[in-house]
Amino acid sequence: MEWVRNFLRYRAANTFLVFIGLVMFFSLLTPNYLFVDRRNLAALGKLFPDLGVVALGVGVLMICGEFDLSVSSVLPFCSYVFVRLLYRGFAPFWAFWAALGVGALLGLLNGLITVKTKMPSFITTLGTMMFWRGVLYIWSKMMPAGIRNLVPSGSLFERTFAGTVGSFFPVQALWFALFAVILGILLHYHRFGNWIYATGDNRDAARAMGINTDLVKTACFMIVGVLCGFSACMQAVRIGSFAATQGIGFELRAIAACVVGGTSLRGGVGSMPGIVLGALTIPILDNGLILLRVPVFGISAFIGIATILFVVLNSYVERKTR
Amino acid sequence: MERQNGEPLVRMVNIHKWFGRVYALRGVDFEVYRGETVGLIGDNGAGKSTLIKILSGYHQADQGEIYFEGQKVRISSPRDARKLGIETVYQEQALAPNLSIARNIFMGREPVRRWGIIDRKVMNEESMKALANLGLRLRSPDLPVVTLSGGERQGVAIARALHFKAKLVILDEPTVALSVKEVEEVLEFVRQLQREGISVIFITHNLYHAYDIAERFVVMARGKKMADVKKKDTSPEELSQLVIKSAFAE
Numbered sequence: 001m002e003w004v005r006n007f008l009r010y011r012a013a014n015t016f017l018v019f020i021g022l023v024m025f026f027s028l029l030t031p032n033y034l035f036v037d038r039r040n041l042a043a044l045g046k047l048f049p050d051l052g053v054v055a056l057g058v059g060v061l062m063i064c065g066e067f068d069l070s071v072s073s074v075l076p077f078c079s080y081v082f083v084r085l086l087y088r089g090f091a092p093f094w095a096f097w098a099a100l101g102v103g104a105l106l107g108l109l110n111g112l113i114t115v116k117t118k119m120p121s122f123i124t125t126l127g128t129m130m131f132w133r134g135v136l137y138i139w140s141k142m143m144p145a146g147i148r149n150l151v152p153s154g155s156l157f158e159r160t161f162a163g164t165v166g167s168f169f170p171v172q173a174l175w176f177a178l179f180a181v182i183l184g185i186l187l188h189y190h191r192f193g194n195w196i197y198a199t200g201d202n203r204d205a206a207r208a209m210g211i212n213t214d215l216v217k218t219a220c221f222m223i224v225g226v227l228c229g230f231s232a233c234m235q236a237v238r239i240g241s242f243a244a245t246q247g248i249g250f251e252l253r254a255i256a257a258c259v260v261g262g263t264s265l266r267g268g269v270g271s272m273p274g275i276v277l278g279a280l281t282i283p284i285l286d287n288g289l290i291l292l293r294v295p296v297f298g299i300s301a302f303i304g305i306a307t308i309l310f311v312v313l314n315s316y317v318e319r320k321t322r
Numbered sequence: 323m324e325r326q327n328g329e330p331l332v333r334m335v336n337i338h339k340w341f342g343r344v345y346a347l348r349g350v351d352f353e354v355y356r357g358e359t360v361g362l363i364g365d366n367g368a369g370k371s372t373l374i375k376i377l378s379g380y381h382q383a384d385q386g387e388i389y390f391e392g393q394k395v396r397i398s399s400p401r402d403a404r405k406l407g408i409e410t411v412y413q414e415q416a417l418a419p420n421l422s423i424a425r426n427i428f429m430g431r432e433p434v435r436r437w438g439i440i441d442r443k444v445m446n447e448e449s450m451k452a453l454a455n456l457g458l459r460l461r462s463p464d465l466p467v468v469t470l471s472g473g474e475r476q477g478v479a480i481a482r483a484l485h486f487k488a489k490l491v492i493l494d495e496p497t498v499a500l501s502v503k504e505v506e507e508v509l510e511f512v513r514q515l516q517r518e519g520i521s522v523i524f525i526t527h528n529l530y531h532a533y534d535i536a537e538r539f540v541v542m543a544r545g546k547k548m549a550d551v552k553k554k555d556t557s558p559e560e561l562s563q564l565v566i567k568s569a570f571a572e
Contacts, residue, residue: 185439191434194425198430
């Protein structure tokens with residue numbers, strides 16, 4: 001039974017169990033087993049990485065002890081940069097890299113403002129969230145901007161970000177998996193990961209041990225920014241348009257996903273497997289409840305309850321296993 | 323231990339430090355010889371912590387000089403101090419509670435293979451070795467530090483200093499908030515450092531903890547050095563009188 005205890009001591013374990021439970025619940029109880037229907041799974045795999053990719057970065061940032069509320073503005077901002085550059089005649093490839101660059105830049109700005117002013121990032125990124133949203137609304141006049149003719153469906157670029165592998169498997173899920181693996185290696189096997197944990201767990205200790213905690217935090221903000229840029233392009237290509245409402249609500253849903261995955265709000269605690277499970281659980285909850293004919297506008301209530309239950313469960317299990 | 327050839331390992335000369343309008347250090351001279359253990363004592367706010375934080379690179383002096391092994395040095399970051407061989411075990415515990423023992427010992431100096439990937443095997447083995455050197459046997463290097471007792475945590479922090487071949491270990495209030503048994507444990511760790519010939523600065527306001535292990539005492543009060551006495555020339559009673567008197571003297 002040693003391995004059972006080891007497994008349970010693992011922080012993401014209860015998320016995993018609940019995740020399995022949810023999947024089974026929805027599989028059996030949705031009408032006509034719609035949840036496990038091929039088309040539903042394909043749609044799910046196509047849609048969840050929009051938030052999932054962002055949540056991966058937000059989780060890493062939370063482990064180093066910071067938040068980023070500005071993702072819901074940085075994402076559509078990057079999307080608009082991408083679309084404008086396409087309109088200017090740039091190749092999608094270059095517009096894509098430019099969007100990532102803008103994401104990195106906005107992340108850098110979040111990081112610098114936070115570490116230089118020594119203000120909580122909850123406040124600084126609340127400020128940048130409102131600021132960039134305002135700028136975006138003026139710049140774009142909130143008009144959607146279609147890109148179907150610039151990124152035609154079936155083109156290599158379109159297939160890279162919105163295609164399917166083997167005529168069924170959505171490529172977005174593969175991108176999500178790729179980022180999860182890269183960030184997982186960074187977090188758990190690379191020395192920089194140890195600096196991220198140390199910074200979030202005890203900043204003074206990390207500084208005393210010669211870790212440049214300001215640099216670590218700023219780098220994590222930039223990771224989030226780049227992932228916002230990526231998610232922005234991926235989403236714009238899928239829906240074939242820029243929309244000013246892209247990413248709305250992502251800031252808190254990403255945090256909820258990370259918390260569900262066992263990430264601490266105080267920093268220093270969390271894991272990539274946990275964050276991945278959290279990023280899967282929230283959309284599955286969404287999707288399953290819709291299939292169960294729960295009114296769409298009420299779903300938020302369930303996610304709210306789930307988030308609270310997970311926090312309570314996590315801290316309970318933590319106390320039991322210590 | 324006798325002092326060799328009169329050359330101190332560290333010499334701080336005429337150190338001044340202001341924090342805004344607070345004059346925290348008012349021209350302090352302080353030295354530590356090789357293999358010597360110095361008890362740095364004084365009331366809260368006497369300037370002990372400020373002085374050693376300058377030595378460990380956490381603060382910079384506004385005026386004054388530091389010599390290490392006879393060379394004038396500038397210590398402008400914790401990294402600089404560690405390069406010289408000065409390791410500090412802070413009062414607020416320089417450990418990350420949720421990280422494993424091994425990850426704490428190697429924090430900021432992880433052994434890596436290619437592309438910065440941590441060499442876990444080396445890290446775990448070296449951690450257990452460093453702890454065993456202190457006489458500390460812990461179940462596994464993967465345990466989070468939060469599961470350890472207060473004494474064991476100080477042991478982990480001291481093992482870190484030992485592993486990285488420190489020449490001088492600064493212990494900032496290492497016995498605060500520990501049980502009697504744990505204090506004895508920590509003092510035993512310090513004796514191990516002494517046996518390795520490492521210089522130690524032991525900062526405390528409980529001079530009975532320092533009395534057993536220190537060879538010399540420096541008493542500070544209100545930013546000044548008030549006394550500098552060898553153990554053989556004094557007694558605990560006299561020292562505590564010194565601390566109390568100097569706190570009120572003008």
